[in-house]
Amino acid sequence: MNKKLTFFILILAIAHFSAVVKAQGTSKKLPLAELQQQFVDLRFGMFIHFNMPTYMNQDWPDPDASPTLFNPTKLNCDQWAKAAKSANMTYGCLTTKHHSGFCVWDTKTTDYNVMNSPLKRDVVKEFTDAFRANGLKVMLYYSILDTHHRLRPNMITPKHIAMVKAQITELLTKYGEISALIIDGWDAPWSRISYDDIPFDDIYHLVKTLQPNCVIMDLNGAKYPAEGLFYTDIKTYEMGAGQRVSKESNHMPALACLPLQQNWFWKTNFPTTAVKDPAKLVNETLIPLNNVDCNFILNVAPNRDGLFDDNALAALKEIGKLWHNEGPVKKLPVLDAPIVSSNIAKKQPSSASWSDDSNIMDQANDDDFTSSWISNPTVDKPWYEIDFDRDRSFNTISVAEEKANITNYRLEYYANGEWKTIFNGENGKSVKINRFDRVWGSKVRIWIDKSARQASIAEFGVYDERR
Incomplete structure (x- = not known):
């Protein structure tokens, strides 16, 4: 040194x-x-x-x-x-x-x-x-x-x-x-x-x-x-x-x-x-x-x-x-804590169900929120997956859409030869933050069970946050 x-x-x-x-x-x-x-x-x-x-x-x-x-x-x-x-x-x-x-x-x-x-x-x-x-x-x-x-x-x-x-x-x-x-x-x-x-x-x-x-x-x-x-x-x-x-x-x-x-x-x-x-x-x-x-x-x-x-x-x-200060503004809504950790899913190998034309899976983890993976309209149950090629620890997943569309979904991770569920439920926000106890897995996947229109993901993030 x-x-x-x-x-x-x-x-x-x-x-x-x-x-x-x-x-x-x-x-x-x-x-x-x-x-x-x-x-x-x-x-x-x-x-x-x-x-x-x-x-x-x-x-x-x-x-x-x-x-x-x-x-x-x-x-x-x-x-x-x-x-x-x-x-x-x-x-x-x-x-x-x-x-x-x-x-x-x-x-x-x-x-x-x-x-x-x-x-x-x-x-x-x-x-x-x-x-x-x-x-x-x-x-x-x-x-x-x-x-x-x-x-x-x-x-x-x-x-x-x-x-x-x-x-x-x-x-x-x-x-x-x-x-x-x-x-x-x-x-x-x-x-x-x-x-x-x-x-x-x-x-x-x-x-x-x-x-x-x-x-x-x-x-x-x-x-x-x-x-x-x-x-x-x-x-x-x-x-x-x-x-x-x-x-x-x-x-x-x-x-x-x-x-x-x-x-x-x-x-x-x-x-x-x-x-x-x-x-x-x-x-x-x-x-x-x-x-x-x-x-x-x-x-x-x-x-x-x-x-x-x-x-x-x-x-x-x-x-x-x-102008004169009129004092406090209205109360802010309850917000998710900020994402401050590195996105370990960024530019990792990704897979997905059939995409719509050129809007392929790589566009959902390219660190560009203006591009998206878009599911082909003929697919009934779209899915999207990140492959780390080795076990990684993580405790947060974000799913960002250009416009709120996905309402119900499941999050899974692959560990010890099987898929395990992290989340299964409803979240209608355009930016969905899912925090959970730390797990280890080599893959992460989302199943989109319900969306108002054609399912799409602008950025899929995986993080190992300090807590």
């Missing part, structure tokens, strides 16, 4: 132990359902994209740009917080590290951080202190993709995983209670870093160990169906990328985000360019989203002095005149 990796793991171990001790003496662990309710009840908050891109007129800057460029000579996080208060926001969320890898806190994991800039001040600390002092809750954003440290597709090493764990441990142990951690650059078509490359299960449980009441959001969950929680505690929608929560039928705890200005990070034309219309933001975005259990986070980008421009400040005040 090389010295650098040993150093990272040592940092992680020490910080993790310290955090566990600290967490044991802090707030009581709340049920996830209660945390989800608290999150949607917050209704409206401020995203703050402030990092190396601020100084390079690009959202994706040179990953080897010198830390000397980061020089906010008038940095004032209290101005940010008071601006958020003027809009009747309830929380703020700061980009602690964006895709180019620059850390705006006093981290021990890398020299590429704010303490080696002319500022030499911990921006995360000043942000968290200022927002709490103004009665606002605190959330943090963290990018998994890190082009400076070469944490990108086909180059990920154990050192990278150790760095991610150590950085998240710092963020969740040095700055008090963090209500939510928004993670970006994971499992997105533009990042191409899977939940296996940087193990989501490990990171999720690390966060919950350090701060049990911190909700986790993956900002790139758009590929997953609207009705299920896959790799996130809260459904997320980046509206600028075309992702839209249903304003008619959503019943999942959700977050949607947009920038007030033209881009996420400050650009030199921002002071003289009109921001989004406050009345439209309130009446066409904020209120309709809140009506369907969706929290709205509006990004406001500080300039190179570390301050909000006058046009942004004026827009926030106008929003505050037009």
Whole structure:
């Protein structure tokens, strides 16, 4: 093991132990359902994209740009917080590290951080202190993709995983209670870093160990169906990328985000360019989203002095005149716990009863929820099967459809030369989560006993969850 990796793991171990001790003496662990309710009840908050891109007129800057460029000579996080208060926001969320890898806190994991800039001040600390002092809750954003440290597709090493764990441990142990951690650059078509490359299960449980009441959001969950929680505690929608929560039928705890200005990070034309219309933001975005259990986070980008421009400040005040927090939203329905483990059925050999034309069995475990295995309409009792070719342990199976269709089904696993039943019953949801005591088997199969229309499966998942 090389010295650098040993150093990272040592940092992680020490910080993790310290955090566990600290967490044991802090707030009581709340049920996830209660945390989800608290999150949607917050209704409206401020995203703050402030990092190396601020100084390079690009959202994706040179990953080897010198830390000397980061020089906010008038940095004032209290101005940010008071601006958020003027809009009747309830929380703020700061980009602690964006895709180019620059850390705006006093981290021990890398020299590429704010303490080696002319500022030499911990921006995360000043942000968290200022927002709490103004009665606002605190959330943090963290990018998994890190082009400076070469944490990108086909180059990920154990050192990278150790760095991610150590950085998240710092963020969740040095700055008090963090209500939510928004993670970006994971499992997105533009990042191409899977939940296996940087193990989501490990990171999720690390966060919950350090701060049990911190909700986790993956900002790139758009590929997953609207009705299920896959790799996130809260459904997320980046509206600028075309992702839209249903304003008619959503019943999942959700977050949607947009920038007030033209881009996420400050650009030199921002002071003289009109921001989004406050009345439209309130009446066409904020209120309709809140009506369907969706929290709205509006990004406001500080300039190179570390301050909000006058046009942004004026827009926030106008929003505050037009919108007032009406308090808690309606109670959320009972939801299945999120899927956070690796899908061991993904791209494994599969078989099925006769398919409908080209919609063959491989499309039900290709990690693409827009393609489906579809049963041939002449088949009376359709079935679908995954073959692991050896015994595997598992305790959860998910069946996701593009539209709710299958109503009655049986789940079986093959062990010791015979098929054994796991589930036999009714479930009309479009995302069916079946949890059970851990079993060992070499195959898993579903029999579809009843469906409203032609039976189909978008994704069949098998998981061995930590419990």
